[in-house]
Amino acid sequence: MTTPPPVPQPEEPPVPQLAEPAGPLPDPAAEPDPFAVVADAVDGMRDELAALGDQFRRRLLNDREGRRSLDGLLTELDHAHKAAEGRVVQPLLYDLVLLVDRIERQADQDDALAGSVAAELLALLEKYGMTRVPVTRGPFNPEIQEAVGATAALSPEQSGEVAEVVRHGYRMDERIVRPQQVRVYTER
Secondary structure, three states: OOOOOOOOOOOOOOOOOOOOOOOOOOOHHHOOOHHHHHHHHHHHHHHHHHHHHHHHHHHHHHHHHHHHHHHHHHHHHHHHHHHHHHHHHHHHHHHHHHHHHHHHHHHOOOOHHHHHHHHHHHHHHHHOOEEEOOOOOOEOOOOOEEEEEEEEOOOHHHOOEEEEEEEOOEEEOOEEEEOEEEEEEEOO
């Protein structure tokens, strides 16, 4: 006869074991010093603050250099703009100056309309930066005047002085566009 197979017996669940501490229990007296923890945190913040300060200074210097470069470029652009404007506008303004000359000759004949038109044209020229060279009595100035004739001086002290303005001169900003044409006193 054969023996029946053994009947499995239910196993007992394992009993949980408490883990053994890895080392000795911490001593409450051996906990880190709270002042040391705060001091370490403050030192870390100082380092971060110093790094941020350095970064700020570098960016500030870069911004200043960038601003300087931008200012230089804006200045160059302004000069280029004025030069281009002068090449375009100046010939037109010079033609208007010639027109003013013709109208003023007509106004000298007591033509009120011509005088009014001449005044309006002068205002238009000034609007675009073209102004008359002021009429001044005194010694001849070759920087702003051109001698186109001579007049006999009444006294030796008058020699070399402007006798009369023949044609007005004009300037655009500081540059003389057309010199003032004058007659100059000379010795006899």
